[in-house]
Amino acid sequence: MGDNSSLKLHGMWASPFAMRVNLALKIKGIEYEYIEEDLGNKSELLLHNNPVHKKVPVLVHNGLPIAESLVILEYIDETWTDAPHLLSQDPYQRAKHRFWAAFFGPVFDMMRNTLTTEGEAQKKAISEVLEKLDVAEQGLKEIFPNGVPSYGQDVKPGYLDIVFYSLFGTQEAVEQMFGVKFVTAERYPLLVSWIKALKQVPEVNEVTPPTPKMVGFLQFIQQKYAPQKV
The missing domain is CATH 3.40.30.10 (Glutaredoxin)
Structure with a gap:
């Protein structure tokens, strides 16, 4: 310990x-x-x-x-080596989880770019994000061959869960601002079920900012970094 x-x-x-x-x-x-x-x-x-x-x-x-x-x-x-462990004890599983965690980082950066673009540029940025999420939806079936687990006392969120949720768990704020929902149940059933399962975890709810507060923050960011019109 x-x-x-x-x-x-x-x-x-x-x-x-x-x-x-x-x-x-x-x-x-x-x-x-x-x-x-x-x-x-x-x-x-x-x-x-x-x-x-x-x-x-x-x-x-x-x-x-x-x-x-x-x-x-x-x-x-x-x-802190006591359970629960964030990363698997199996080297191959650790490698796979690190791979997908690294994959999601640039996707999140692309999503942020939609905050500071308009018109066709914004449409293109959104399309690129969706293409990457298509890849994740298929690829993560290897991580979750039996579907997303039910988190509880015996199964705690780990490294990949934490990274994914930190980037996609507050999408309601983005949806309210732009009317665009990146992660929809129709297109991404696995990703949506993953978010829903994580939202049932008390520790997750404890660290998740309220949606109205996040909307206000995103509006501030958009105004600060939006391209100036002349």
Whole structure:
């Protein structure tokens, strides 16, 4: 069992990357101090602990900072070795889960691009996202040959669950803003059932921002980064 005598997490409530670390710590049952950062006015402590990227999340364990959410997830699992485990004990399964986690990152970046485009450019961006999700819907049948599990006391969300949910679990906010639902039950039954199953987990609900609050944040981002009209 790892030592959490001094464990602090620098995060920001709307950050999916901070959400995944929050969720991992709660699933593992690890006590920690959460420090909310204002990314428009970053604290000196955050800049000191993450001088390379100057971003959240940063986990500080007994004074030692660890940056980058995927790196932090693996650090947590390797440091606090008691069950539940975030990554499978089987090397091949670990590799497959890391592969799909890496796949979803660029897809999320493409989704974010739809916030700052309009017209044909936005339609093209949405189409590209859907094509990638088509690939995931088919490919993940290898991960879930018997369908998505029912999470509970015996089956806790792991590494891939956490990464996927952090990126796609708040899609209601995107839908309300744009009238576009990327992950529909008709086109993506497996992905939708996965999101629904994860939403039944108490720890997941605990770290999920309310949809109205997320809508307001997305509106702010859109206004800030939308192309200027002349």
